[in-house]
Amino acid sequence: MAADVKVSTAETARAPITMVQAINEAMALALERDPRVLLFGQDVGVMGGVFRASDALQQRFGEERVFDTPLAEAGIVGLGIGLALGGMRPIAEVQFAGFLYPALDQILSHLGRYRHRTRGRFSLPMVVRAPYGGGVHTPEQHADSPEAVLAHAPGLKVVIPSSPERAKGLLLAAIDDPDPVFFLEAIKLYRSERQAVPAGHYTFELGKARIVRPGNAVSLFCYGGMVEVCMKAAEVAAREGVELEVVDLETLAPLDEATILDSVRRTGRAVIVYEAPRSGGFGAEVAARIAEEAIYHLEAPIVRVTGWDAPYPPFTSVEHHYRPDAKRVLAAVRKVLV
Amino acid sequence: MAADVKVSTAETARAPITMVQAINEAMALALERDPRVLLFGQDVGVMGGVFRASDALQQRFGEERVFDTPLAEAGIVGLGIGLALGGMRPIAEVQFAGFLYPALDQILSHLGRYRHRTRGRFSLPMVVRAPYGGGVHTPEQHADSPEAVLAHAPGLKVVIPSSPERAKGLLLAAIDDPDPVFFLEAIKLYRSERQAVPAGHYTFELGKARIVRPGNAVSLFCYGGMVEVCMKAAEVAAREGVELEVVDLETLAPLDEATILDSVRRTGRAVIVYEAPRSGGFGAEVAARIAEEAIYHLEAPIVRVTGWDAPYPPFTSVEHHYRPDAKRVLAAVRKVLV
């Protein structure tokens, strides 16, 4: 747990940790390195957040730097904007991504526009973290995936990690970034996997997609909670001798079009996987770019595997029928391989 | 003006009217036909709306049915939801589409979900009207095109008319519809064109795209304010013997995929035009569907002509460089015709 994390720049052998612990570590490091970093949100202080992402951080850094807010998301994001304008580097936690909605005016009217509308005078080096997505039987309206809404807003960066190691390095990069970054954390991944994560401060570059498994048959484009799903599909396919390339987009905005196009030019086939509702999901943007820039390399339709065009179902016993799984990904792979 | 509109079901020869007048006529008819219809929003009462869409309607139908609201968009949409739950048929005006943002929690958490989360017990037959888009030198943040955000939300319908005649028939259909409908009105079209519009009540089916100009060389997919731009491009191309097919999507959600695919299967080429920022714009969904369902018919890349990935510029003298025009559409056409 965070309180015990040794802060060191050397990469020592350490026990594997979960993604939520990695996030905690990243925030602890950032708070330690830079007095301008503040962390706040509903229940992040004493309680350490509903997922314990900020566990023990208030004890360690004090109530002035890690604090609870009233129950008001527009207020939280708006406060953060003001703090950033005043020279701080705020990290705001919104309890669930579906509760970003009350803050969307602050987000769409200001967070992404401030630099543009002040012609560069003010930047907003702010991070907004929010758990997103399904797969763990959360209550109704706690499993939304609103990344498409954010990635359509100019001036915002949208980052979605898929492992403990990536989460830590990407979050540290997001905190360092001069622009506002949404950091969406797949609830499903918070504790599903443990990984030995480098100690100390390290960053991964934002704005880069990453080939997590190379292959030649089909490119699978995914991010966040869908990466493990695609990896599983790739393993299954590999047993049948089909090598799928899994591309973790990681940063949706600004999008790393080059890596996407390069992959699809090599494989000639693309499957795009996301758990948000299908229509207007962010994967449509990926498809559109491929269809504009790499169509002559395509040997098959671009197929999407997505959540359905319905709200994420609160009917926990059947939610796995909504959220894409390896089986559905493999069915799509077969479709593009005929 | 509305106060003088003769309500009659016969289609008589009438003086041409603007789109904003057609909208006024539609609302007058709806208010007259059905006592459950209510109309409200900021400044819609005494003043008749900042664009005069509700001109004279309060005088005619009284303050109980056509009324001003306080300056609070979440409250306006939330009030409408409550009215609909209580058996009314509310029409809410939000002053500009960019001011829908404070209402996005009500919209995304409830308006599109109510039927689903009450398993059909409650429907929300509500219309939210908002002027959108640029081209007329509005002040900063008054020219947003947030249709992609709305069309990604399951359960919402999104309708965007492109002429006086269509506006009236579509708005009347939207008011009759049992589901919540966003009715986005291109500010640019409010007064740019006059059309002889049928008198009395008539409706156009929601959920249908419409070929406004048939052609065989390239399909141009567009809606709202971009339809006139594409028509202009088609006229220019026609002079050179190239027949562009202009498809007005009209309803973005639910999307009429069949008409889109049918067109592109005939022409083999697609250009998609919208004025919202490019990345994650609704046109990406159109591209994704074509790339999934009609790729073998494509003879060229799918090209998008869009607003840039920046906020709509408040610098009025250069805003025409942001908003797609016929010249940019024709450049895209040339690109797909090589």
Place this chain on the structure above:
Amino acid sequence: MPTLQYVPPSGAEFGELPLTTEELLRGYRATARARFFDERAVTLQRQGRLGVYAPYRGQEAAQVGTTLALEDGDWLVPSYRETAAAITHGLPLSQAILYWRSHPAGWRFPDDVRMLPFYIPIATQMPHAVGLAVAGRHQQERPWVVLAFIGDGGTSEGDFHEALNFAAVYKAPVVFVVQNNGWAISTPTERQMANVRIVDRATGYGVHGVRVDGNDLVATWVAAKEAVARARAGEGPTLLEAMTYRIAPHTTSDDPGRYRDEEESKRRAAEEPLVRLRAALRSLGVLTDEVEAQVQAELEQELKEALEVADAAPDIDPAEIVEHVYAEMGPDQRMAWEALGGR
């Protein structure tokens, strides 16, 4: 203005109660029933027979007393915490069970129960309550009244504010009940707001404000009756702050030991409403061992039957996921529906 209270925590030494014996008994039954359901629900949850559940132990009087003030045709607008209000207002226990089992049938409340669904996104129900109240005025001479619930934490959201203002401007027949239970998950009221008298907000809006001891069923009921009467008479909305305490965890997934002194919680639990109501009614001779036993037996029977109904609910058809998106299924839902094996 002092906090309205008729029966002190001791349940003794109180003056005349402005309720009939029949009402007092009705109030007791409803409160005992609410407590009974909550206790069993927590047990069922532990047994894996309910999903995550939001207990309301200690808040029974705040919910039951106010809801009892509603009359035929009136509407209830609850948050996730208001299962007590819901079952008092007529939601069958089987329905509540199915809801907390995350079964689709649990979301489909019967047509004759005039309540909106449980609300998850905090405070979003508030403007709906206003619209619903205004809608009644358009359709009936004698308008229906809307009773809407929100928590202390919920008052921080913009929707709370916008709704209060709209309600005042339109003189909507609505009663807003703030259950001030001291906590919003781990955040105490003192960190939620600087002035913890939520009722002090009323004047600013031109709304009638009342603060009651929310653990005194008599006070909540009487105050709500007055507020409902005002609303019905066209005198506008009321903000009713019911002072209570969240004895239980936030939900069955929550561990309050992480953020509060559970000794203090135990102390506050002593003020809870049922003990005091029982003591008062016994001292008045309204309540006897016999009545208590009878009520208990009825509740056991009702729950048994409710569980039977709930257990008999059909398996969930995955295709239901994409039903009820639109009145008429759109092409995208149909595609999904077929993929999900819908027939």
Place this chain on the structure above:
Amino acid sequence: MPTLQYVPPSGAEFGELPLTTEELLRGYRATARARFFDERAVTLQRQGRLGVYAPYRGQEAAQVGTTLALEDGDWLVPSYRETAAAITHGLPLSQAILYWRSHPAGWRFPDDVRMLPFYIPIATQMPHAVGLAVAGRHQQERPWVVLAFIGDGGTSEGDFHEALNFAAVYKAPVVFVVQNNGWAISTPTERQMANVRIVDRATGYGVHGVRVDGNDLVATWVAAKEAVARARAGEGPTLLEAMTYRIAPHTTSDDPGRYRDEEESKRRAAEEPLVRLRAALRSLGVLTDEVEAQVQAELEQELKEALEVADAAPDIDPAEIVEHVYAEMGPDQRMAWEALGGR
């Protein structure tokens, strides 16, 4: 609490003023300058030399008096209506002109002018003001104070409420000025809220509330001084309601004849701040024909120079549209930039 007023509309029969002669003269200059700019801006707009403009005629004292209370290092947070506050706080006239000409340079305020940009989406500036105020406390022993403006209409938005509550909870050194000018476009305050005393909202939040005659420069200045001092001393936020009147149209595109009785408006215009200030200062002998003439000459000169600067601004390069989206241009912006001829 009565409305704070030192100088009545007549500008006569007032008691001792708690400002020095020097301050009174400074206040006069700033007010006259604000009026001068507004009048010329409206003329320039009619000549096509400004774009759509939001006049503030009649609201000069509400803006200037409160802004004069700020000290070095303090911040101003304006809505679109606050050009008077902005130029009082140091925004060069040339900058204001470029802004109202929709020239990109108009949006780039000089680094040494500690103000946020003009805000268009109503009330959204409010939480920013709170955060900015809290940020100061993190960086300085003597915190900077933030003065944030909003209109009567703006108080209806959720952001107003959330910001007031946050400010109170964090005891932020911020002063919120509500310019109650009677109108939100066509909507009069009476339709905007049921209780038109906006200051009555303060108590609910645990915020200090003050109502002043917003057309009395002495009152706005003195009240703001006190509020700023409170904020600086760590005593928390103030809600300052300045009663004034929007004499002019909402913007130069608006026609108030469509929704209000312009006779009534004319009557209200008689209460405007400059006439009364001038009368008061003349009766005190602080203001003379000579001083007035000198001020006028200075203003003419200042505006002339400002127009020269503004007119000399370079033509807008279309590629600027996609600049400043990120600190470092992203690939999508670069593509657009090149398409727009950027070099």
